[in-house]
Amino acid sequence: xxxxxxxxxxxxxxxxxxxxxxxxxxxxxxxxxxxxxxxxxxxxxxxxxxxxxxxxxxxxxxxxxxxxxxxxxxxxxxxxxxxxxxxxxxxxxxxxxxxxxxxxxxxxxxxxxxxxxxxxxxxxxxxxxxxxxxxxxxxxxxxxxxxxxxxxxxxxxxxxxxxxxxxxxxxxxxxxxxxxxxxxxxxxxxxxxxxxxxxxxxxxxxxxxxxxxxxxxxxxxxxxxxxxxxxxxxxxxxxxxxxxxxxxxxxxxxxxxxxxxxxxxxxxxxxxxxxxxxxxxxxxxxxxxxxxxxxxxxxxxxxxxxxxxxx
Amino acid sequence: xxxxxxxxxxxxxxxxxxxxxxxxxxxxxxxxxxxxxxxxxxxxxxxxxxxxxxxxxxxxxxxxxxxxxxxxxxxxxxxxxxxxxxxxxxxxxxxxxxxxxxxxxxxxxxxxxxxxxxxxxxxxxxxxxxxxxxxxxxxxxxxxxxxxxxxxxxxxxxxxxxxxxxxxxxxxxxxxxxxxxxxxxxxxxxxxxxxxxxxxxxxxxxxxxxxxxxxxxxxxxxxxxxxxxxxxxxxxxxxxxxxxxxxxxxxxxxx
Numbered sequence: 001x002x003x004x005x006x007x008x009x010x011x012x013x014x015x016x017x018x019x020x021x022x023x024x025x026x027x028x029x030x031x032x033x034x035x036x037x038x039x040x041x042x043x044x045x046x047x048x049x050x051x052x053x054x055x056x057x058x059x060x061x062x063x064x065x066x067x068x069x070x071x072x073x074x075x076x077x078x079x080x081x082x083x084x085x086x087x088x089x090x091x092x093x094x095x096x097x098x099x100x101x102x103x104x105x106x107x108x109x110x111x112x113x114x115x116x117x118x119x120x121x122x123x124x125x126x127x128x129x130x131x132x133x134x135x136x137x138x139x140x141x142x143x144x145x146x147x148x149x150x151x152x153x154x155x156x157x158x159x160x161x162x163x164x165x166x167x168x169x170x171x172x173x174x175x176x177x178x179x180x181x182x183x184x185x186x187x188x189x190x191x192x193x194x195x196x197x198x199x200x201x202x203x204x205x206x207x208x209x210x211x212x213x214x215x216x217x218x219x220x221x222x223x224x225x226x227x228x229x230x231x232x233x234x235x236x237x238x239x240x241x242x243x244x245x246x247x248x249x250x251x252x253x254x255x256x257x258x259x260x261x262x263x264x265x266x267x268x269x270x271x272x273x274x275x276x277x278x279x280x281x282x283x284x285x286x287x288x289x290x291x292x293x294x295x296x297x298x299x300x301x302x303x304x305x306x307x308x309x310x311x
Numbered sequence: 312x313x314x315x316x317x318x319x320x321x322x323x324x325x326x327x328x329x330x331x332x333x334x335x336x337x338x339x340x341x342x343x344x345x346x347x348x349x350x351x352x353x354x355x356x357x358x359x360x361x362x363x364x365x366x367x368x369x370x371x372x373x374x375x376x377x378x379x380x381x382x383x384x385x386x387x388x389x390x391x392x393x394x395x396x397x398x399x400x401x402x403x404x405x406x407x408x409x410x411x412x413x414x415x416x417x418x419x420x421x422x423x424x425x426x427x428x429x430x431x432x433x434x435x436x437x438x439x440x441x442x443x444x445x446x447x448x449x450x451x452x453x454x455x456x457x458x459x460x461x462x463x464x465x466x467x468x469x470x471x472x473x474x475x476x477x478x479x480x481x482x483x484x485x486x487x488x489x490x491x492x493x494x495x496x497x498x499x500x501x502x503x504x505x506x507x508x509x510x511x512x513x514x515x516x517x518x519x520x521x522x523x524x525x526x527x528x529x530x531x532x533x534x535x536x537x538x539x540x541x542x543x544x545x546x547x548x549x550x551x552x553x554x555x556x557x558x559x560x561x562x563x564x565x566x
Contacts, residue, residue: 168425175424176417183411186400194478195386195415
């Protein structure tokens with residue numbers, strides 16, 4: 001059981017290019033992979049630790065702009081600028097999360113909402129470094145004079161990174177640390193009573209998820225070669241939360257499926273462009289009403305029930 | 312004394328729920344904490360495990376002053392508890408509940424956790440075996456892989472005991488372990504509490520079932536209006552006139 005889901009994901013990544021007709025399709029697949037990376041991290045926080053963040057687009061944006069600015073304005077090599085941006089975001093998340101997560105309740109949602117808004121405003125107004133609302137162009141990811149370029153190369157790089165990250169996340173969840181997260185989600189008081197420092201473990205999940213969002217943000221910026229403040233904005237945070245909730249809380253593969261479904265949706269419904277957020281809102285609402293556990297866990301349960309009937 | 316309190320007090324909006332309680336619990340015995348509804352038993356229990364902070368007084372456990380420390384440090388010092396209104400991890404299986412109970416015994420670095428190092432796999436297997444043995448001990452072997460939210464009430468009561476024992480506490484606080492159980496299940500809990508002493512666990516029991524209390528405990532402490540009304544051996548407490556008046560009613564207790 002343990003390895004099966006991961007093998008399935010790896011197989012999907014390997015087989016998908018057979019079904020990708022053109023460059024545009026590759027591009028969508030890469031975006032799915034990058035969004036899935038954010039969702040796998042965010043799911044640790046929302047699905048497992050039971051904490052809501054409404055500001056992960058802020059971390060995504062900081063990772064993107066951080067690496068872009070270090071590379072474009074200060075001439076840092078991208079293999080350095082990207083990890084530096086990720087480390088900076090992790091530090092910021094730690095500084096914000098530490099005092100907030102000592103409080104019980106949903107203070108994190110409020111704090112991250114505020115942080116996300118601040119980040120997107122700063123990015124939009126500091127136009128001398130960030131390019132302002134028009135965005136900025138970003139140099140490609142390159143090491144030793146070789147740039148990661150072309151849809152196929154990016155596809156394989158992102159695919160491998162996603163499979164690796166899912167593997168790491170699943171291991172983490174099955175470890176005592178992951179159990180501690182699920183335990184404090186189940187009952188914080190009982191978790192404390194078996195010695196789980198709930199504030200510390202929530203902070204772990206928050207920092208990890210912020211770092212993953214920053215990594216995906218940085219990669220997205222280097223991949224598309226251009227970045228705008230919209231990627232750091234509140235609505236993008238809502239998109240990310242919707243992906244996790246729709247795919248399935250406390251299910252790593254659910255996060256991947258959610259990212260895939262909701263990245264594809266606007267591409268398919270291009271006619272609805274202006275109403276994209278309405279669709280996202282509707283998806284979030286309908287998920288909460290009809291399958292509060294999310295798509296993948298609901299399907300798993302239905303499948304298990306069908307199996308029992310068959311036996 | 313394993314656990315000692317000095318003038319321990321807790322007030323809620325000016326009302327003293329626990330008022331200057333100085334008591335001691337010796338190691339290796341079953342101590343019962345009884346008293347009428349609203350006497351402050353659960354408040355005292357919440358103070359003893361760090362869920363509430365005292366407004367006044369101190370808590371000394373195993374030679375350490377734990378007053379004002381966070382709850383998880385009480386657990387780390389060796390205090391475990393179960394809850395009257397179940398606090399099971401309903402998002403996990405029975406076995407995972409117990410494995411989570413071993414948190415303090417499973418230190419685990421981030422890298423070891425994420426990379427699934429070989430030593431980690433071995434530790435995980437050992438943790439699983441130990442937890443299975445505990446489920447067996449409380450008579451829940453058959454429920455091992457059941458999701459906790461599919462288990463009956465009586466089984467959940469015992470699951471909480473197994474989870475608390477998993478942390479290898481020196482002192483275990485049981486908050487009404489027999490509440491809502493039928494006579495057969497109550498007898499099983501009785502047996503279970505007696506077998507805890509053989510595992511060198513000191514027990515503090517809050518319970519309304521007098522038959523259970525008088526049968527299983529060596530030391531009874533009676534609370535009334537947040538104060539200690541009487542304490543001593545079960546037989547002595549049972550015949551104490553003040554206790555009979557305050558708690559058991561006008562007639563002598565039938566135990």
